Amino acid sequence: MDTAELHHSLSDWFDGAARDLPWRLPGRTPWGVLVSEFMLQQTPVSRVLPVWTEWMKRWPTPPDLAAAPAGDALRHWGRLGYPRRALRLHAAATAVVVRHEGEVPDRYDELLALPGVGTYTAAAVAAFAFGRRETVVDTNIRRVHARLIGGDALPAPSLTAAETRRATELLPEDEAASVRWNVAVMELGALVCTARTPACAQCPVLDRCAWVAAGRPAPTYVPKGQPWAGTDRQVRGAIMHVLRHSEHPIPRHLVHERPVDLAHGISAEFQKLYTLNAPFEQLERALNGLLADGLAEETVQGVRLPG
């Protein structure tokens, strides 16, 4: 197939459609790109934007973040979700200081060795921060390839070796063109070739799409829903919410006992936790899990974010 034409079509489309995201602007730094990739893991751009901006102002370089307590990173992570990402980003900053003299490394294997950096993030940072030719495979790229090339409505439930092979085959040989291709396919997946209701009328490669040619068949499997209400994740999230907003350590008993008087010196942040009405065993399991994960620590005064 003529992939050169495909490359040009998407590149031209990207010129007019690309969003002006701050981590893409000319003044961006590799650190800014790395931070954005951590925050964007399973998290929409719109929610990342304000947190990223504030984060970069507070910690403009890896040594800045490494010098701060891990608890500060968790606090300023806010409500982005998956707070272990904040912990790992802090650990990654420390590793950058220890192993790389405070500069984000520019090689895939060095990036991959950092805490919280997997195959996607390592490839994305190498490509987008350093202009390297890398096989970038994220959920957007997987979906675009599945439709455009594979003729399927959705990619397989988990990443397959065949998908990665296909992504590598589609990558332009030229380094600069490969970077552009990666970001353009991602953008197409984010803005046009979306999961729920793709805007095919706006698609620059509609006439090349195998899925459209096949009559847009329905997905061959049903995505597994993520249960939420009543789960440990919900309880952990509620406890973390309390810890983020607490100035002082919280006595352990307050985590699993409903206070007699909520208005008497007890933060309103507790309400979210108490209204869950979680069983004692679940509260214990959630709290102990947070302590084991390093998301919280226990002192004689009580439980708090790590120092």
Next chain:
DNA sequence: TAACCGTGGAC
């Protein structure tokens, strides 16, 4: 490998 890990907006 599949389960686990947060959060909130869109439809």
Next chain:
DNA sequence: TGTCCAAGGTT
């Protein structure tokens, strides 16, 4: 209204 989903990583 409840379900689905968002630039994944780790174990």
